[in-house]
Amino acid sequence: MGNPKAFLTIHRQEAGYRPIHDRIHDFGEVEQTLNANDRRTQASRCMDCGVPFCHWACPLGNKPPEWNDALCRGDYELAYRLLNSTNDFPEFTGRVCPALCEKACVLNLVEHEPTTNREDEAAITEMAFHENYVRTEHPERNGRRVCVVGAGPAGLVAANRLNLAGYSVTVFDRNEAAGGLLRYGIPNFKLNKAIIDRRLEVMHGEGVEFRCGVEIDVNKLPDGFDAYVIATGTPTARDLKVPGRELRGVYFALDMLAQQNRVLAGMEFNKDQAVSARGKDVLVIGGGDTGSDCIGTAHRQGCRSVTQIEIMPMPPAGPDDPQNPWPAFPRTLKTTSSHEEGCTRRWNVNTLEFLGKDGRLTGVKVQEIEWKPNPEGGRPLMVPAGKPEVIKADMALLAMGFLKPELPKVADNVVFAGDAASGASLVVRAMASGRDAAAKIDNMLRGAR
Structure with missing residues (x-):
């Protein structure tokens, strides 16, 4: 680690929020950022704990000790490569994840001052985009086509992974733009939609095809694909059927x-x-x-x-x-x-x-x-x-949650991912499910060659 004893003298410092009197008048992101020096100082608090429970707690298996060490040393490119190796879209989780890793941090157990992993993650990714560390890849195509239904976090991760593995991927979504819950469920004051568009531009440049405004019946999937990922989320909200429910308002x-x-x-x-x-x-x-x-x-x-x-x-x-x-x-x-x-x-x-x-x-x-x-x-x-x-x-x-959808019987080349498979959960869990779905399809199609 860059400084395995830093946690003894340096306290946790969060960036905090914009002042209330300022932020309630617009939909700009409420969270502020630390300067580069303070951010590196916070990363230095990630101690040499031996058993990184942060890695265990993260559904994606992120490795905060590795990329915090790189951040501490000022090597943002290495930090991003380490982060992106497990997390396709750290700019999303760096804003909306409840940071399961921080609750499992050893420093949370002994001092209740865990490492600022989530904020560090967001800062690493912003620097990566600013310095052009986020490169557009051009994978060699393998001749197989995959259809992804649903452009939320699970569908986007599945599409990204399969595309980089050489598959020609087409993503369908019923909304007018891709993003799913990220775009239509999370307010801009938590996640500016320009952050989503920026990543979609990278995916489009890498060959992912998006067809938005298209309703797909999962019982009648489009022809011409070798495999399918169904990542349609949990579209049915839990209702409250009491007298007066029909009232306007x-x-x-x-x-x-x-x-x-x-x-x-x-x-x-x-x-x-x-x-x-x-x-x-x-x-x-x-x-x-x-x-x-x-x-x-x-x-x-x-x-x-x-x-x-x-x-x-x-x-x-x-x-x-x-x-x-x-x-x-x-x-x-x-x-x-x-x-x-x-x-x-x-x-x-x-x-x-x-x-x-x-x-x-x-x-x-x-x-x-x-x-x-x-x-x-x-x-x-x-x-x-x-x-x-x-x-x-x-x-x-x-705001009482969502009902888990009933899954239809499907062919062997169809995989469910995200909330469609598990019921409503966290964005980070949906992303992990999308990654697993991509791996399952890749293994299946490789075996069919």
């Missing part, structure tokens, strides 16, 4: 998030189509990352107030989680940049009914609940713990 979270990203891309929507929080009291139902993204988007659209409710109990404040001890990922209370911008947060709250007047939402009837052990075992029992109350709301956003 009740939306799925992605109705808002996807439309806002399209607006920023130049699309226009009329007044009846617009899903806007401007001047409204907003209730977000669901306590996960998607709900957090709705909070940040609502603020930027000019909402009056935001409340977020979650049916499950409030997680422990941390930093330790007795139920998931190190090196497992702790399920502790998470406060995002969006929460910092202003939000009333409540837990153990069940939604009973959407209330309205003249067909429009005016409030949501809720009730505090408790979870008690089920005497018969299995899922705990939800019991009322308070009287019903009404939360004033002109807009309610359902």
Whole structure:
């Protein structure tokens, strides 16, 4: 390591966020960056721990000790080569990954100050693009063609890997542009879409063909391909079927998030189509990352107030989680940049009914609940713990996750990847699944030669 004792004297330093009064007025990325010297200093904290649990925790098998050492020494090109050897698109995970590696860092166990792997990853990749270390490859073609259905993180990784292995790859996506969840589910203030376009330009230059705005029936896949990757994600959001669900003002979270990203891309929507929080009291139902993204988007659209409710109990404040001890990922209370911008947060709250007047939402009837052990075992029992109350709301956003799709029976040359195979999960896990799908198809087609 560059300095195996640096962690003894150097504390963790995060780049932090732009000031709240500044960032809530635009959709620019909220996260700031350290200068090059401070970034190298942070990389030097990666100690010679012997057993790198960061590598174990990362679904992609990233190797932070290796590329942090290169970064510490100022060798950005080597750092990028090491990083890119396991991670096709570190510019994505460097922005939106929850950094499983950091929670498994030895320094997180002993000091609760893990190495800044995620920020280091983003900085390495930005320097790589700036210095033209990201080269366009021109692989020799092997005569085989592969179809990838879905241009989200799993599909893009599968396409990238197969293309570099010599296959002619065509990617189909039903949306007007590639990116999937990265483009239409994650707000620009977390991931600027120019970052996606930059990588797509590299892939296009390397020979990947993209056909967007094309709906593919997975039961009737297009002819002319030797193998197929189905990476269509989890398109069906979990609904909340309570009285009043039909009222205007009740939306799925992605109705808002996807439309806002399209607006920023130049699309226009009329007044009846617009899903806007401007001047409204907003209730977000669901306590996960998607709900957090709705909070940040609502603020930027000019909402009056935001409340977020979650049916499950409030997680422990941390930093330790007795139920998931190190090196497992702790399920502790998470406060995002969006929460910092202003939000009333409540837990153990069940939604009973959407209330309205003249067909429009005016409030949501809720009730505090408790979870008690089920005497018969299995899922705990939800019991009322308070009287019903009404939360004033002109807009309610359902951010309760997505349903795992039912997979049809397919031929042996068809492989499912990402959320389509596993159900909704992390971007980094979808990318790892796309890589595995590419390897499976490569092994299969090589054996068929």
